[in-house]
Amino acid sequence: MTTTDERTVAAPPLRRNRDFLLLWTGNWLQFFGSRMGGVCYPLLALQISGGSARAVGLASAAAVLPFAVVQLPAGVLVDRWDRRTVMRVCALGRALVLGALAAAAFLDALSVGALLALIAADVSLTIVANLAERAAVRTVVPASQLTAALSQNEARVRVAGLLGGPAGTVLFTWARWSPYLGAAVGSLAAAVGLRFIKADFRPPARAEHRRIRDDLADAVRWLRGQHVLRAVLPVVTLAAVLLQVVQLALVVILVKEQGHPESTVGLVLGISGCGGVLGALTARWWMARFSMPALLLGGLALWAGLMTGMALVSGPVLLGVLFAVMNAVGAVFGVATAVFQMTTTPEELQGRVAALAGLVTAAGSTGGAFGAGSLLAAWGGTRSLLAAAGGMALLALTGALVPAVRRAHHAEPPGAATPTEPPGAATPAEPPWAAGPPPGGGTGGQGGGPRRSRTPRPSPTSAPAPPPSETLPAPAPAPKTAPGFRYVPEFGHVPEFGHIPELMRAVEPVPAPTPRQGPSPEPQPGSASTLTP
Structure with a gap:
């Protein structure tokens, strides 16, 4: 099996x-x-x-x-x-x-x-x-290795x-x-x-050729019907806007406000890159221990705290360490959201949904870069970073109040195939009743008698096994028998000798006789006990 x-x-x-x-x-x-x-x-x-x-x-x-x-x-x-x-x-x-x-x-x-x-x-x-x-x-x-695969892909990008x-x-x-x-x-x-x-x-076969606009409309309609994904996407986009402020403010703080040479920017980015690689390699560990809402909302709250710390500390090493932790959180966050999007999206919509999500987040990053320039020119690096930290904390609080975000969970990919066997080749789980009769040949009471044949196993194309709630109840114990008789479920009480002849299959089973003191009751005409083997 x-x-x-x-x-x-x-x-x-x-x-x-x-x-x-x-x-x-x-x-x-x-x-x-x-x-x-x-x-x-x-x-x-x-x-x-x-x-x-x-x-x-x-x-x-x-x-x-x-x-x-x-x-x-x-x-x-x-x-x-x-x-x-x-x-x-x-x-x-x-x-x-x-x-x-x-x-x-x-x-x-x-x-x-x-x-x-x-x-x-x-x-x-x-x-x-x-x-x-x-x-x-x-x-x-x-499906079981999808998280590990995406973690390695994220680490590949970071490296x-x-x-x-x-x-x-x-x-x-x-x-x-x-x-x-x-x-x-x-x-x-x-x-x-x-x-x-x-x-x-190759993607699933399509019956007709359609216009690009119609295919995009299908993806938009599907995305609108996904309440969780539709709620998570704006949160991720707004976080991308605020992260652009952090990246540009870091340069202003190091070079302009703290007076460090331009080479220190490379040092900070190198330290932070190591944090991103570490986060990508450990993403599977975090995802196995925390739910999607915990990773999402906890990551936003942790980002807010780290951004506040970056605004208050000085020196490239400390800034690099804090930025490395931010990158580690971002790597885990990226793997978790990628797994969630891929496991909730049908196979035939993977490219379009990923493109829509990428377009929205890219628009947020571009808008954040333009807005960050104006904010830095007006408030400076430190105050802009504190403002971004406040915005990130507010975003985490707002996300926690959205029921759809709290309901997010890691789902199994719909219809995902495993590489060891082609789709549709899975053998369904064997139902409880396919294991044959209970020990003893399916006969209660005393004696051996002939064993009943095992129920044949379902073929790979048969219907899947019913859920546990619909399994057959355990068979009731056999009633007590009179001396010299044994109980066979299909035929009732039969004599304790010989093999059952074919003629017995045409005879109606009779209820079990009530045991009583004294000699055995006389057999009734037409009962199973009057037949000779």
Whole structure:
């Protein structure tokens, strides 16, 4: 007998899951290349424009604009097309874009307009690939390992950010084309690795072709009907707005208000990056011990306290440690919300719902960056950080008052398949009555007699076992028998010798005789006891 729980336990660990390792490694190479190239885009724009600050601003805008333009159509395409094909095409496209950028930079033939176009193309392909990879994770890991898989994915992003930025700047200092050449090689390696994944990444078959607008409308309608997800999403978006204030205020406090050199910003970011990696690696431990509302509301309250401490302490080390704890909380928070979104979203809507959620949170981050600049100009770093801490505390209190947020819980993915057996191949749990007769051949009383045949086990295509509340009651004990008789459930009381003839199956069972003192009662004509074996 093979149940769903047994198949899940029997699944190999993630370190032995070949498809997951190929998917994880390929996307880590692309994340690392994105961090190397992304940190150098403003520097390259500054060089080729002759020091124009306007070119730096345009390069930053070209990296942000695709999140508003590309994300929703990309979610629809991810739900329509084979996700492995989408990821391979995006990886090959990024290799071509980054290779062209490296060649143009090497030949000193790169203009500002060409740079902006290449930046937009690189970021757009990255968005599509990330949505496809996020939806594909459920295909290569069972439900019980989804949290661990997403924790490793979050750690991958944190490590790429921690190492990719310094590596990119070092390579750019040596040769400005080298970060993009390295990123192109990483994308090409990712495309090759995706070729060897055996899992089927095709979305559920669709009966008709529809317009993108109609598919997006389906995702919006589904999201509107999810009270918990609809309540959690604004909380996450507002938290992203306030976190932008923290990141910009940190620079102002360190450099302008406390007078530290600019290099201390890198030190603080390095310390905080280590906290993010630690939080991502321990997210599964926290999620196993705390509910979703506790992680969500507790994380917001802890953020508020840490932000207050950052406004009151001085020195890059203390600020870095507090910011590291904030990043650790953010990593756990990110894994928990990702698991919640993926386990509550149907398979056919994974790309579109992730795109909608990403668009909303990206809009919050962008709006928070613009608002933080005005707030810092008016109030300074310390007061702005205290105001953001107050806003975060208010957000935690407001979230605690929303019933839908308090009801959030980690759900099992609807219809998620395990990698050890294809969907629909699960053998249903064996019902209690399928185990055959009770010990003793199903006959009460005395004597052995013939054993009844076992009830055949249900086939894999039979109906699933009823819930525990609907199981059959235990059979009643057999009534007492007179001397020389034994009780057979189907035939009543029969003599204690020989085998039951076929003729007995046509005879109606009679009630058990009442035992009494003295000799055995005379058998009645037509009863089972008058028949000779």
